[in-house]
């Protein structure tokens with residue numbers, strides 16, 4: 001359920017017509033719905049009622065301060081992967097004691113900043129990182145609360161670029177080495193072992209891989225406790241998928257996910273940490289763009305060139321991802337098969353390939369749906385294109401929560 005619906009034929013975000021927004025702020029623009037984000041946050045928490053939960057939003061998926069601040073208001077902590085994300089999370093009003101620092105490589109100054117802020121936990125991903133963190137903590141006369149991210153070797157059956165628990169993945173410590181790694185962690189002066197962590201991948205649409213991971217993690221957790229480690233937290237990562245397509249196979253619901261995980265992890269006497277990103281924010285955002293022109297290619301190939309490109313929304317080029325695309329105004333009668341492409345000088349700059357759409361003309365507004373997660377987060381200035389404006393709608397009102405970049409922004413910090 002999201003709040004991007006047609007009213008008298010015109011696509012709106014909550015009560016604001018998207019055409020009105022485009023006239024005010026221009027295109028391309030990311031537009032987010034407050035009601036959708038709050039609703040997703042509440043549905044997620046309600047789905048996990050059966051467990052003692054700490055929910056930490058994955059900042060990487062949508063790092064805008066206004067979105068983070070909304071989620072902090074909804075009681076979420078944050079999952080971060082860099083000093084920059086720590087800065088953002090704190091600036092947005094996030095509580096340090098609800099911040100988990102993930103990532104396969106952390107710089108020492110990033111560790112120091114997180115120690116100074118007194119974050120909830122560091123998720124380390126190698127024996128070397130444990131030693132490094134212990135050194136940094138000891139130097140700062142602190143003790144770092146730590147969990148080790150294990151690779152439970154579960155095939156998440158998702159796009160290979162977002163599967164993170166295959167035997168070949170760079171992430172986590174292989175399960176066979178975990179007990180030894182915990183003995184090491186327990187012996188290091190700058191660390192306090194508090195938990196165990198995993199994250200098996202992203203855009204996972206079936207429950208099987210999550211249940212398999214939960215069972216493996218449960219067994220390992222109990223084994224480590226029996227070894228004498230005082231584990232209190234089990235971090236199951238993020239990864240539940242969202243419906244990018246209007247029709248066809250739909251991902252498991254948060255309710256079924258919550259029930260399945262509560263069953264697999266019941267009676268563990270641990271706080272279960274979750275790090276959802278996409279699930280909360282993907283359908284709370286769209287990318288609003290304008291048609292620049294139509295172009296006839298070879299034979300019957302027709303192109304619709306829009307003013308948003310792969311630098312604004314990378315997912316189609318990077319993952320061959322599908323985003324539903326539709327006109328903002330009342331759709332014209334008829335249909336044609338077109339490639340909707342951006343202006344970037346790359347053949348990969350195709351936002352919608354061989355898509356059957358109502359006829360589009362120069363000047364029309366279109367939206368790419370489900371663009372709230374890993375959309376603006378992955379935007380770049382490639383081709384010297386300023387990044388889009390971000391707008392947050394709340395009922396009938398809206399505000400710019402990140403200004404469109406200017407040409408001066410493009411060259412900031414450079415010199416001739």
Ligand SMILES: Cc1ncc(COP(=O)(O)O)c(C=O)c1O
Pocket residue numbers: 058061079102103199201202203237238239240275276277278279373
């Ligand atoms: C460690 C970690 N946690 C959480 C997430 C969020 O995943 P998602 O947005 O699929 O929920 C990611 C993203 O890949 C991640 O790497």
